[in-house]
Amino acid sequence: MNAELEELYQQVILDHSRRPRNKGDIPGAIHVHGDNPSCGDEIDLSVQFGPEGVVEDVKFTGAGCAISQASASMMTLKLKGKPRAEAEAMLRDFHDLVTTEVADPPKQLGDLRLLAGVRKFPQRVKCAMLAWRAFEQALQGAREPVTTEEAGS
Numbered sequence: 001m002n003a004e005l006e007e008l009y010q011q012v013i014l015d016h017s018r019r020p021r022n023k024g025d026i027p028g029a030i031h032v033h034g035d036n037p038s039c040g041d042e043i044d045l046s047v048q049f050g051p052e053g054v055v056e057d058v059k060f061t062g063a064g065c066a067i068s069q070a071s072a073s074m075m076t077l078k079l080k081g082k083p084r085a086e087a088e089a090m091l092r093d094f095h096d097l098v099t100t101e102v103a104d105p106p107k108q109l110g111d112l113r114l115l116a117g118v119r120k121f122p123q124r125v126k127c128a129m130l131a132w133r134a135f136e137q138a139l140q141g142a143r144e145p146v147t148t149e150e151a152g153s
């Protein structure tokens with residue numbers, strides 16, 4: 001990747017971490033707290049499922065490194081309005097993206113593809129996956145907190 005592109009990628013990630021989209025709380029929704037102690041990232045995700053499990057609304061609050069907050073912000077943009085099956089597919093695709101060499105990442109991941117570079121840094125994978133682990137938990141309807149420390153990558 002050339003330096004110019006790399007800078008652009010960083011700008012997108014920094015922009016999301018500084019001005020997170022869908023920041024907030026949804027009263028009465030499923031809440032999952034996630035944390036990544038090795039980096040100090042925390043996230044509180046709320047997910048409102050609609051009829052047939054469609055992701056009606058998703059918001060988060062949190063604090064931590066740019067990767068963890070940008071990943072959460074981009075995730076909410078992508079998941080909002082998605083039918084359950086599509087949201088589950090996106091979770092799998094994103095996990096593959098940050099853990100394995102994917103030659104041609106699925107287009108529907110959009111800007112999330114910018115996070116592919118974290119796969120070279122196992123500690124960063126936990127940052128990038130934090131919000132997604134929380135979402136995975138929300139899909140299961142559980143209210144147990146998640147930690148990417150235990151979940152591994």
Ligand code: ZN
Pocket residue numbers: 036039040041064065066067068126127
């Ligand atoms: Zn982090």
